[in-house]
Amino acid sequence: MHIVVLVKQVPDLNTLKIDHATGKPVFSGQKATSSFDEYAVEEALRLKEKAGGEVTIVSAGPPTVKEVITRALAMGVDKAVQVTLPDPNALDTLAVAQVLTGELQKLSPDVVLAGQTSDDEQTGQVGPQVAELLGWPHVSAVTEIEADGEALKIQRDTEDGKQIVSVAPPVVLLALTGQNTPRLPSIKGMMAAKRKPVEQVEATVPKTKSRISWSEPKSPERSATGTIVQDVPPAEAAKQLVGWLKENKLL
């Protein structure tokens, strides 16, 4: 089975600060693998361990995506395609999906895995749009994948509970963060990663005009000025809270 994982590099949200004067985000410059994609890599490696085959990572973006590729190779991914996009932030999700679909058609995988959404833009659109452009089905919110003969049996989380679905490859699967902790790259893995093949591709960016435009992000205004009770015995704090609940007709 050939599994391709799509991975995005994002700003490290743990080091993101908000400038309270302007409400604008201040990036540290540190970058990370989008958390959902890290789970997608783990799911891909587990599926390979169960069903055999090969795992390829594809990452598109500025030259720094090399870092997320190296990390995935060190986790155990076999090979990589690094797609350089001149100005990734100017592209809408459908344009990014078109670029990735072009690469996937060359790789002809059985299963494409990606994260449910990205930590930065949070649209969750690229995965389903890649599936649409490939003409394949997709399954989102995936928490477990099991090979079941020719088909895959997939567990997913929905508002109504855990759903089990069945689908035969080729298919796009979108991983949720869940109970499978992504493995950490080992020293041995990191050494091995250096020898694994990384194909470099210059992306041909679709000529269509962006279908959406977006403003600079800003923090939403909040008017809440809360009462904070500190260094008060629990019984007293509880009394104050219940008094406040009554005052606001919440009891």
Next chain:
Amino acid sequence: MAEGNGVLIVAEAAGSDLRPVSLELITAGRQLADALGGGVTAVIGGMAIEDAAQRLAAAGADKVLVADGDAFADVTAGVWTALVTQAIERTQPAAVLIPGTTAGRDYAPRVAARLGVGLAADCVELAVEDGAVVAVRPVLGGRVQTAVKLAGNTPQMATVRAGSFERATGSDGNGSVELIDVSLSDDDTRVKVLELVQEAAAGQSLEGADRIVSGGRGLKEPDQFKLVEDLAAALGAAVGASRAVVDAGWRPHSEQVGQTGQTVSPRLYVAVGISGAVQHLVGMQSSDYIVAINRDPDAPIFKIASFGIVGDLFEVVPAVIDEVKVARA
């Protein structure tokens, strides 16, 4: 531009009833239709959903398109992409609103790709400027928001986060209800739903709950979650959970509040032992009143709390339960 053709909203059934977000979309749809021209058409798919369809008409949809039958018993991205695309072709709307549910987030991007149009994801506010839909949506873990402007192509599409609009409360609307046929290909039906394992059906559902008590890592052990359940019972609230405790397997995903769980905006939200990671805040920050109980005075949850208690939750929560019981007696 398909001016005058109004707005198409996709409603979701829950069994034979409606998901509350469907009624929220009627409000949002009406707001856009007033600016763009035309009326609000709702489309809904499911099995034996006549009552749900009538309710949409009564609540204010001018027209309701219904796809009823076995093929729509389970919501899959393939079938719903076909359903929604065909409803768009039929009504030629200026804008399409889709619920930001697991299902809606699934088929909306496919529909947009099939039609080659833009899609604004997970919007919390909508407006119209010079005929273009402008949507406010959270990015970067919900700590900041961006305004997205849809341009050029019709229809303009957006998914809308649950709890962002008031529910339409009308009951005397007389919109028309029309059954539609949807043609499905083999490619649309390749994903088969085998079963649904419902969890924790005993408790009150988070969706549409008026009060919610949620617990997080601060409870230390799964057994201690009983404190949250007891406080919820005392307040008559539904039980929620943070992503950390759901990921750890303490609680089912159906209770998860936040970016990858549910977005809630109850009148009262009580966060117990939840520090307030961004992915949690984004799911509950529009609650009317937020109460936080946490040991760490620097926990981000206190920044958005209307009432916060800094203290040991194992002492504070039992004391609050006692006080609530006294107050309610």
